[in-house]
Amino acid sequence: MSGSTQSVAEQRYSPLYFLASLGAGGLVVTFFMYLMFWVPHPGQPVPVFEDILKYATSQDIIGQAMVAVAMLGIAFFAVLHYKSLIWNLRQLSAFKKSGAYDNIHGTNAESQMKALPLALAMAVNVGFILGLVFVPGLWSVVEYLFPLAIIAFVAIGVFAFRLLGQFFGRVLGDGGFDLKANNSFAQLLPAFALAMVGVGLAAPSAMSGTSWIVGTSVVLSTIFITAAVIITIVAMVLAVISMVQHGTNPEAAPTLMIVIPIVTVIGIAMMRMNHGLHTTFDVHGGAGETFTLLTKFLSVQVLFALLGVAILRRQKYVQTFLSEDGKRSAGSYALVCPGVALSVMLHFWVNKGLVATGLIAKFGVAYWVATAPALILQFAMILLVLKLNHMHFGRSSTPAATVPAE
Structure with a gap:
């Protein structure tokens, strides 16, 4: 294929393009929220195919339309997610043989590789959602699937820790970390990856009725969530020091909102573990406790959203990186995760x-008023994903200017 007919993403590949797969997977979750909270599912904590079918056949046109939109949205973005993941894996294989891959090692940009385990963990989550929504009778064998899911997430987590170990081993053993170039929250990507593994490991604790599975789920999830929190705190402190001295890296400005998805996955992981502790180990927590916890998480997210938007506007990020005649940056896909995560958190x-x-x-008036921001954010992120895919994966005889992603 000649360079003139290649997409921008093919011409200037970066591991950050795994965020395109992640964003599509996140949108699958936003559509699953419709079924999770609007379709009754007695007998299990999540809706399954039978619940969805029963609801759809007993509702009026509005209820049936909601189910149709949810299932079509899940199917469409799941296909987009896996398609993007496979494309990235192929591109990464070629990328590793290039000089560009060697260039990111030994620099701060090495953290970009953590986008791979992040996308892989999302792939497992999306697969589970597809099973719940489209596979009849899945719940009858779900207890056999939980150990397999735990093994899959642990394998991804070990891979993430290995990548992280290589990075920390170099930085802490030999030095060379560029504090001046650390003027963004790009180094929080490893924390996001570990948190995504942690929330996946927490799922069996919320859904299993087997004590050893719940216990194993809680222990393993706690390990990864704790690691994610520690890395988040350390990386944020180092990044803020650099940003107040040198300003925020314009291209990496979207990373200022990466705290939003980290908080969402940690929050969901905690709720999943609390549910398992309640149903299996008789540890009780009230609705008021959950409400205050979610409100605290949401408050943190809103604050970082305001900070991120303020910096993006000041640096004219939209005009520079999201306009048709502007530059192309793989890091622009980092804008999708905060919107998706905030939408999901609002549903919870x-x-x-x-x-x-x-x-x-x-389902009262106040309910739909409170839910409206989640739906608006979801719609906005759908438009953003489609726009970014057009800009980065559409083929053009006149390539737009690109910049190396941090």
Whole structure:
């Protein structure tokens, strides 16, 4: 294929393009929220094919349309997710044989490789959602699937730790970390990857009825979530020191909001573990406790969203990197995760917080007013993903300017 007909992503590949796969996978989760909170699922903590079918056949046109939109959205973005993941794996294989791959090693940009285990962990989560929604009778054999899921997430987690160990081994053993170039939250990507593994490992604790599976799930999830929190704190402190001295790297400005998805996955992991502790080990927590916890998480996310938007506007990020005649940066896909994560957190806050405590009635006017921001964010992220895919993967005889991603 000649260079003139290659997409921007093919001409200037970066491991950060795994974030394109991650963003599509995140949108699968946003559509699953419809089924999770709007379709009754007695007998299990998540809706399954039978619940969805029963609901769709007993509802009016509005209820049926909701189910149709949710299932079509899940199917479409799941295909996009896996298609992007496979494309990235192929590109990464070629990338590793190039000088560009050698150039990122020994620099701060080495953390880009953590986008691979992050996308792989999302792939397992998306696969589980597809099974719940489209496979009849899955719940009857789900206890046999949980150990396999744990093994898969542990394997991805070990891979992530190995990549992290190589990076930390070099930095802490030999030095060479460029603090001046650390003027963004790009180094929080490893924490995000570990948190994604942690939330996946927490899923069996929320859904299994087998004590040893719940216990194993809680222990392993706690390990990865704890590691993610520690790395987040350390990386944020180092990054803030650099940013107040040198300003924020314009291309990496979207990373200022990476705290939002980290908080969402940690929050969901904690709720999953608390559910397992309640149902299996008789550890009780009330709706008020969950409401206050989610409110704290949401407050942190809103603050970082305001900070990120303020910096993006000041640096004219949209005009520079999101316009048709602007530059192309693989890091632009980092904008998708915060919007998706905030949408998901809002669904949990409304349903597990406001509704569960009795502050608002489910499906009342106040309910839809509170849910509207989640739906608006989801729609905005769908448009953003489609726009970015057009800009980065569309073929053009006149390639746009690209910049090396941090």
